[in-house]
Amino acid sequence: MSWLEVENLTLTFGGLKAVDNLSFSVEPDTVYTIIGPNGAGKSTVFNLICRIYDPVAGDVRLGGESLLSAKPHQIVRRGIARTFQNIELFEHATMLENLLIGRHSRDGFKPLRELFFAGGQLEQELAHRRKAEEVIEFLDLQAHRHARVSDLPYGIRKKIEIARALVAGPELLLLDEPSSGLTTEETADIAFWIEDIKADLGITVVMIEHDMKLVNKVSDKVLAIAEGRFLAEGTAAEVQDNQDVQHAYLGTGHD
Ligand SMILES: Nc1ncnc2c1ncn2[C@@H]1O[C@H](COP(=O)(O)OP(=O)(O)OP(=O)(O)O)[C@@H](O)[C@H]1O
Numbered sequence: 001m002s003w004l005e006v007e008n009l010t011l012t013f014g015g016l017k018a019v020d021n022l023s024f025s026v027e028p029d030t031v032y033t034i035i036g037p038n039g040a041g042k043s044t045v046f047n048l049i050c051r052i053y054d055p056v057a058g059d060v061r062l063g064g065e066s067l068l069s070a071k072p073h074q075i076v077r078r079g080i081a082r083t084f085q086n087i088e089l090f091e092h093a094t095m096l097e098n099l100l101i102g103r104h105s106r107d108g109f110k111p112l113r114e115l116f117f118a119g120g121q122l123e124q125e126l127a128h129r130r131k132a133e134e135v136i137e138f139l140d141l142q143a144h145r146h147a148r149v150s151d152l153p154y155g156i157r158k159k160i161e162i163a164r165a166l167v168a169g170p171e172l173l174l175l176d177e178p179s180s181g182l183t184t185e186e187t188a189d190i191a192f193w194i195e196d197i198k199a200d201l202g203i204t205v206v207m208i209e210h211d212m213k214l215v216n217k218v219s220d221k222v223l224a225i226a227e228g229r230f231l232a233e234g235t236a237a238e239v240q241d242n243q244d245v246q247h248a249y250l251g252t253g254h255d
Contacts (some may be wrong), residue, residue: 003028003204004172009048009058011228018044020228021058028171030220031198031205035212035239037249041228042208043085046174049206050075050082062172081170083161085177085208091150095141095160098149099132102164128167135166138201139193155186162193172204173197179211191217212240224248 002025011019019041026032034042047053049060051072060067062078070078081102089098136142139159144152149160158181165173178194179187191214197203198218209215215222215236222239224231226248232239239245 002026003063004032004049004206005059005061006045006049007059007061009045009060010056011044011048011053012056017228019048019055022225022228022230023058024223024230024233026204026206026221028204029198029202031194031207031218033207033209033215033219033222033236034225035209035215035222035245036225036231037251039227040225040248042225043176044228045225046082046176046206046208049174050080076168076170079169079171080174081165081168081172082174083165083176083178085180087154087157087161089149089157089161089164092148094146094148095144095152095163096132096136096146098160098164099135099167100128103128103131103167131169132167135163138166138196139163154181155183155189158182158186158190159193162190162197166197166201166203170203172206175205175207175209177208177210179209179214187211187214190214194218212236 004026006022006024009019009022010017022045034045036042044053048055049067051067051070062080067075067078090101136145139162141159141163144156149157158178162175162178175194178190182190194205194207195218198205219236221233222236223233224239224242224245231244231248232242
């Protein structure tokens with residue numbers, strides 16, 4: 001049994017099959033990358049794993065347990081955190097404030113506990129702060145702790161988006177196009193951090209990515225999809241050599 005199992009997953013939007021009977025599985029402590037042309041269904045797969053959408057068929061299991069009974073806000077507590085293709089941070093808050101919000105998303109808002117158990121609340125706040133500081137140090141973001149996110153360069157904001165996901169303490173991190181909008185140098189930097197997240201934090205990474213240099217560098221396994229369907233799976237080199245994959249990218253169609 002694999003750790004993350006996606007089985008016969010299907011989702012339609014109107015008449016369009018965005019994800020079509022897709023199955024794959026991910027082993028723990030690996031980087032698993034999903035590639036595919038624009039509109040292939042990659043982000044929809046993430047949205048299905050995070051319970052934003054209900055599949056019309058199929059299942060998603062983590063550690064043998066189906067995620068389909070979970071509500072979107074419970075996904076973080078099931079050990080999953082994600083980043084977005086377009087950065088989704090509170091632009092007018094500081095980096096630290098953004099990280100603390102990311103941490104709170106794990107526990108949810110509990111007004112009664114806040115009223116009656118103020119002592120425990122304080123301890124929890126301190127634990128949140130410690131976790132945020134741990135991630136700040138890990139990603140070498142100390143210089144930006146109190147900077148307003150809107151004042152920071154795009155490359156740093158992209159890294160803060162990863163930090164926001166990490167403070168939730170995930171076992172599975174979903175990265176949606178971590179290199180988009182980054183320079184070649186910044187992309188090389190992100191590759192380094194992804195490798196450290198796997199090796200030093202023991203977090204399994206599932207990544208959607210277009211930049212094949214980054215894919216080649218960090219992926220243990222690559223899945224190619226097109227029109228919501230499985231095309232090929234293997235090492236980055238094997239998948240890039242696959243004829244169906246090449247045809248899908250060239251847009252020449254395939255049988
Ligand atoms: N909420 C939605 N309503 C209707 N159609 C949608 C919706 N979300 C996605 N789609 C369609 O589903 C298909 C898959 O979209 P998706 O965003 O998952 O592709 P993708 O592989 O992530 O693409 P890209 O690489 O361009 O981000 C596309 O045809 C898209 O237009």
